[in-house]
Amino acid sequence: MKAAVAHEFQTPLRIEQLAQPDVKPGTVLVKIAACGVCHTDLHACHGDWPVKPKLPLIPGHEGVGTVVAVADDVDHLFIGDEVGIPWLHSACGHCEHCLQGNENLCPSQQNSGYSVDGGYAEYCLANADYVVKIPKSLSFVEAAPLFCAGVTTYKALKVSDAKPGQWVAIVGVGGLGHLAIQYAKAMGLNVVAVDSTEQKMSLAKALGADHCIDYQLHNPAEQIQEKLGGVQAVICTAASKAAFSGAYHSVKRGGKCVLVGLPNDDLPIPIFDTVLKGISVIGSIVGTRQDLIECLDFAAAGKVKAIVQTESLDNINHVFEQMQNNEIQGRIVLTMT
Numbered sequence: 001m002k003a004a005v006a007h008e009f010q011t012p013l014r015i016e017q018l019a020q021p022d023v024k025p026g027t028v029l030v031k032i033a034a035c036g037v038c039h040t041d042l043h044a045c046h047g048d049w050p051v052k053p054k055l056p057l058i059p060g061h062e063g064v065g066t067v068v069a070v071a072d073d074v075d076h077l078f079i080g081d082e083v084g085i086p087w088l089h090s091a092c093g094h095c096e097h098c099l100q101g102n103e104n105l106c107p108s109q110q111n112s113g114y115s116v117d118g119g120y121a122e123y124c125l126a127n128a129d130y131v132v133k134i135p136k137s138l139s140f141v142e143a144a145p146l147f148c149a150g151v152t153t154y155k156a157l158k159v160s161d162a163k164p165g166q167w168v169a170i171v172g173v174g175g176l177g178h179l180a181i182q183y184a185k186a187m188g189l190n191v192v193a194v195d196s197t198e199q200k201m202s203l204a205k206a207l208g209a210d211h212c213i214d215y216q217l218h219n220p221a222e223q224i225q226e227k228l229g230g231v232q233a234v235i236c237t238a239a240s241k242a243a244f245s246g247a248y249h250s251v252k253r254g255g256k257c258v259l260v261g262l263p264n265d266d267l268p269i270p271i272f273d274t275v276l277k278g279i280s281v282i283g284s285i286v287g288t289r290q291d292l293i294e295c296l297d298f299a300a301a302g303k304v305k306a307i308v309q310t311e312s313l314d315n316i317n318h319v320f321e322q323m324q325n326n327e328i329q330g331r332i333v334l335t336m337t
Contacts, residue, residue, distance in 0.1 A: 030126055037316070038175070061118050063120075181208060193211070255279060257281045319332050
């Protein structure tokens with residue numbers, strides 16, 4: 001099978017021919033039709049984070065396709081099922097987090113395209129208990145970005161506890177942020193979108209944002225506090241100290257600042273203001289299988305649609321260059337044919 005493989009950090013991926021995986025107990029083999037490209041894939045291939053991925057590595061955690069082989073002990077999936085392989089490859093199932101329905105916090109979890117091989121390949125071996133079926137109304141290309149970008153932003157909005165009619169700010173209108181705006185509107189929230197350039201402002205407005213703030217022209221926190229008295233919650237998808245600072249200072253008393261983006265820097269938290277104003281700073285990591293099912297249902301109902309550009313698997317290194325240069329609007333999805 002053809003696959004894109006990282007052999008060393010900070011070097012281009014190689015397109016190689018590898019042996020097709022065989023199913024083993026508890027797994028299914030998925031013929032990959034498409035795989036979304038996430039910034040996490042770039043971080044993995046660069047070795048940016050404290051916990052390093054395995055090498056060599058086939059990246060990709062937004063792989064979608066058709067089940068072509070099923071282990072003998074798997075009885076809930078069948079050949080021909082259309083499924084997606086998310087970031088959460090597996091969890092232990094018996095720790096306190098798994099038992100509480102927070103499997104995405106399991107300390108023993110394995111992650112697709114990081115600790116196990118992922119979807120930048122024509123075939124991918126997946127844990128049968130953690131793949132999720134794709135609703136019939138969604139194509140593979142439409143569904144792929146929802147298996148990370150979609151569920152990540154949907155979960156972040158859920159943990160924000162913002163209620164219909166309240167205001168939320170979405171910081172960053174990129175691969176995650178453009179979906180966060182749509183999920184927020186579908187959940188009945190009022191949305192302030194924060195980013196830069198006329199193109200991003202126009203996109204945010206087209207997606208339903210009620211207010212758009214260009215941070216190169218205005219101070220977002222000052223504008224939000226002056227016009228709205230602060231927002232109930234802010235979802236920070238951007239990965240910079242400046243973005244976090246603006247996000248934090250946009251929250252009203254008793255509100256929540258939800259962090260999704262992963263910069264390499266430490267982020268300073270104003271302790272005095274946090275305590276005095278009762279502000280919660282929350283980290284939100286991807287989501288559970290149930291969160292993923294819910295986020296897919298929004299898309300299947302036509303309430304959320306990822307903006308997608310397709311590229312061949314062969315062009316992955318060019319896609320990574322575009323990502324580094326911030327040249328991508330929406331999400332890139334690799335196709336295998």
